[in-house]
Amino acid sequence: MTTTARQLRSVHRQSAIFAQEAWLAKDNGQQDRSLELYRKAYALEKEVASAYVDLKDMEPTRSIILKSAAVLAKECGLFREAEQWLSHALAGNPPDEVAKELRTLFKSISKKQVKKATKAKPNSNVLTVVEGVFSMVDTVKHRIGVDAPEGRVKIEVPFDVNEIVKKYFDNQVKVTYQIQGRRKWLKQIQKAG
Known part of the structure; x- marks a missing residue:
């Protein structure tokens, strides 16, 4: 294993720690803290995912890392970036089970984008x-x-x-x-x- 691979694994682990803390904060109703932690996790995972984008012979690790980046981007409200990570993952050769998960996630993000675009501020008197x-x-x-x-x-x-x-x-x-x-x-x- 090269030093670079070790470094990427370490960065990925740190991202996972931030993501778990973010999930716990969200579960406890601490939305601002949760978003802050998800942003930290995504910044780290984005670095790892960028290193794996062109490594199409590194499956299933590649598609799993790219999926992780997509999930964190979604949690940060960066739906377009999430779709891009998923597209990269699907453009490789992910195992069938992972490909199915990627497509399901892609559909859910697309629905969120449509919902967000059509959502209007409610008026309580109407x-x-x-x-x-x-x-x-x-x-x-x-x-x-x-x-x-x-x-x-x-x-x-x-x-x-x-x-x-x-x-x-x-x-x-x-x-x-x-x-x-x-x-x-x-x-x-x-x-x-």
């Missing part, structure tokens, strides 16, 4: 209407979910409404809701069409 398939009822958290073209919208419902909204399950619905703080509250639900 009623909002969403149409989609009524696909989720959470009787514990008193929430429903509507799968709209832009993604699932979760809406809070009053305690006594759960039984009423269940009759719309698995149907196309038109839901009107109002935003209050970080929550969306059901105002009306009806079958679409």
